[in-house]
Amino acid sequence: MSGPREPTGPELERMSRGELVDLGNALDGVRVVSDEPAPASVDVRGERRSRRRVTLLLLLSLLCAAAFAWAYLFWPTGYVPAGAPGHTAYLLYTPLLGVTFFGAVGALGAAMILYVRSFYPEEVAVQQLEKGPSAERDRFTAAAALAEAGHSTGFGRRSMIRRLGLTGLGALGILGGLVAVGGLVRDPWKARGDAPLWTTGWKPTGGEPVFLRVATGDPHEIRKLRPEDVEVNGMITVVPFREGERGDVEALHAAEMAPDSPVMLIRLPAGAPVRPAPGRADFGWGDHYAFSKICTHLGCPASLYDAGLQIALCPCHQSQFKISEGARPIFGPAARPLPQLPITVDADGFLVARGDFADPVGPSFWEIRRGRH
């Protein structure tokens, strides 16, 4: 099959954009079946209407992007129980991020679709495709075809739309960057020694004792524990409970659902050899020991308890913790012991926490060696 004559380099340089497009079509075996002008180019009022709509959509996209960034950085995110001031704002955080992000992306997409439908010529072309890399002439003609498309849609002339479109794309890029670095903008250490990574719901506040309550998942069921409630070799999952929260379903639910709340209360056999961690000899009570249930590797519940070996196993990556030796890791990827909760028994015989965990709960983080200050 004979094609058009192969043009030389200087000839390519001299050809107009239209000639290059025709040449490209001929060289690529592209046959233009129909070529209708863009709807907006034959209807002046329609063109204005489309331009206005595209502009409005791009403005909406920008507004939503700005609102997303603002909400992501400044909206209060701390848990607020039902009935307390700020609860509605707390509930609205995630929906707000979803709506503004969808608005930014959706409006930008709608603007692009509307622009193409209104300002793009309606061309139908047929091409035989071949395998292999593109020749130099193909690269020239492809670039010309793209430039021609930009010219015929008027994208270069409509500076308002061009600028808004590019700004919208830029805003989307910034949104992506914000999500990536947003966590670094907030200061997790604002509360210093009381920062969330240092403290848990076990921390006593206002002198109120924190009891060990059986985790039942039902905020209406309050079961405080006495030492004799735990069988020898038994393990019970407990969460913090304060008498001031009795009847407060939201507070009880929040205390139970907090990711750093679950604790394994374990009763070793009487006289079992125990090697507590340095400085933690008085953290247990009798044969009872309490350790965070949250694996120090990646935060799975490490609560498969082998009473015979006195080992807690994390099912995620098989880390094992020797309970009788301060829950130190003896196998697997975890590098820190499970944090121990100091416990005692109050005047009525109930088990209570003597304080918060001495170490941060869950996976390690950069500042963990810095310690509280």
Ligand code: FES
């Ligand atoms: S999360 Fe427990 S071993 Fe990985």
